[in-house]
Amino acid sequence: xxxxxxxxxxxxxxxxxxxxxxxxxxxxxxxxxxxxxxxxxxxxxxxxxxxxxxxxxxxxxxxxxxxxxxxxxxxxxxxxxxxxxxxxxxxxxxxxxxxxxxxxxxxxxxxxxxxxxxxxxxxxxxxxxxxxxxxxxxxxxxxxxxxxxxxxxxxxxxxxxxxxxxxxxxxxxxxxx
Amino acid sequence: xxxxxxxxxxxxxxxxxxxxxxxxxxxxxxxxxxxxxxxxxxxxxxxxxxxxxxxxxxxxxxxxxxxxxxxxxxxxxxxxxxxxxxxxxxxxxxxxxxxxxxxxxxxxxxxxxxxxxxxxxxxxxxxxxxxxxxxxxxxxxxxxxxxxxxxxxxxxxxxxxxxxxxxxxxxxxxxxx
Numbered sequence: 001x002x003x004x005x006x007x008x009x010x011x012x013x014x015x016x017x018x019x020x021x022x023x024x025x026x027x028x029x030x031x032x033x034x035x036x037x038x039x040x041x042x043x044x045x046x047x048x049x050x051x052x053x054x055x056x057x058x059x060x061x062x063x064x065x066x067x068x069x070x071x072x073x074x075x076x077x078x079x080x081x082x083x084x085x086x087x088x089x090x091x092x093x094x095x096x097x098x099x100x101x102x103x104x105x106x107x108x109x110x111x112x113x114x115x116x117x118x119x120x121x122x123x124x125x126x127x128x129x130x131x132x133x134x135x136x137x138x139x140x141x142x143x144x145x146x147x148x149x150x151x152x153x154x155x156x157x158x159x160x161x162x163x164x165x166x167x168x169x170x171x172x173x174x175x176x177x
Numbered sequence: 178x179x180x181x182x183x184x185x186x187x188x189x190x191x192x193x194x195x196x197x198x199x200x201x202x203x204x205x206x207x208x209x210x211x212x213x214x215x216x217x218x219x220x221x222x223x224x225x226x227x228x229x230x231x232x233x234x235x236x237x238x239x240x241x242x243x244x245x246x247x248x249x250x251x252x253x254x255x256x257x258x259x260x261x262x263x264x265x266x267x268x269x270x271x272x273x274x275x276x277x278x279x280x281x282x283x284x285x286x287x288x289x290x291x292x293x294x295x296x297x298x299x300x301x302x303x304x305x306x307x308x309x310x311x312x313x314x315x316x317x318x319x320x321x322x323x324x325x326x327x328x329x330x331x332x333x334x335x336x337x338x339x340x341x342x343x344x345x346x347x348x349x350x351x352x353x354x
Contacts, residue, residue, distance in 0.1 A: 044220065
């Protein structure tokens with residue numbers, strides 16, 4: 001068996017909670033991460049190398065602070081800087097856990113449409129496996145929100161595993177995460 | 178980490194080669210098995226328990242031996258027996274490999290429509306993960322042959338991982354396997 005070979009490189013797509021916001025990870029990406037640790041990595045920390053990708057969606061309409069005044073280029077710089085820091089806090093959550101478990105990992109942030117960026121990063125980084133969480137929405141809910149996981153299963157250039165969050169962890173509105 | 182807990186139960190759907198017939202495994206199910214060993218199980222044999230399911234499709238029109246005469250109930254019994262033996266030889270291939278690698282496993286045969294039976298066996302056996310091979314057909318070829326893997330990703334009650342066979346392993350007609 002390939003015990004002596006290169007570690008298995010697993011890319012894990014993570015995002016922030018739509019209910020709690022940054023730096024809290026979404027329910028479904030936490031479920032995917034926990035599942036992967038307990039079912040795949042198990043006690044074999046040296047056999048895996050985790051690659052955490054967080055894709056930030058450029059915020060078009062949802063300003064938290066509508067009463068801020070953006071009067072100068074530095075204001076926009078600060079806003080971008082703030083988003084970056086939030087993303088880093090999210091990644092820190094996962095990197096800290098890996099550090100405690102002595103699992104090698106890397107983490108980075110990209111901007112754009114999550115499904116497109118995840119697939120293009122798979123092409124670039126060439127992991128052995130992509131792990132994505134899924135809210136497990138029904139067909140009706142899916143029509144309106146789209147699903148990143150379905151797109152990745154179809155288009156990513158590596159094996160993909162979709163982990164649904166547990167039913168008892170789903171919030172009142174299943175579109176939330 | 179869950180190193181001390183129950184092993185991860187992985188169901189692997191296996192089928193015979195459409196080119197070479199029994200007892201040869203299909204290219205795509207061999208690819209799925211090899212990938213799983215090298216990328217997931219790795220050196221952690223004790224952490225995994227493999228469950229091999231082979232679904233035999235009741236043979237409606239393709240008699241190998243058209244000149245046989247089925248004249249009595251025992252003839253049909255023998256034919257069923259023969260199919261069973263072929264399926265067992267296929268499973269033996271995988272069980273032998275697991276035995277050599279000291280990975281615990283089980284294997285069994287069911288009859289029916291592979292995609293339906295795989296999903297109903299997932300419901301019954303409740304594995305942690307289902308691994309299926311895929312020929313990686315394009316949309317045009319898929320229309321005519323259907324794909325077991327796509328159905329399982331949608332309908333199986335557990336995480337599913339689809340492993341495509343390597344491009345250089347695809348036979349001349351990609352529908353073959």
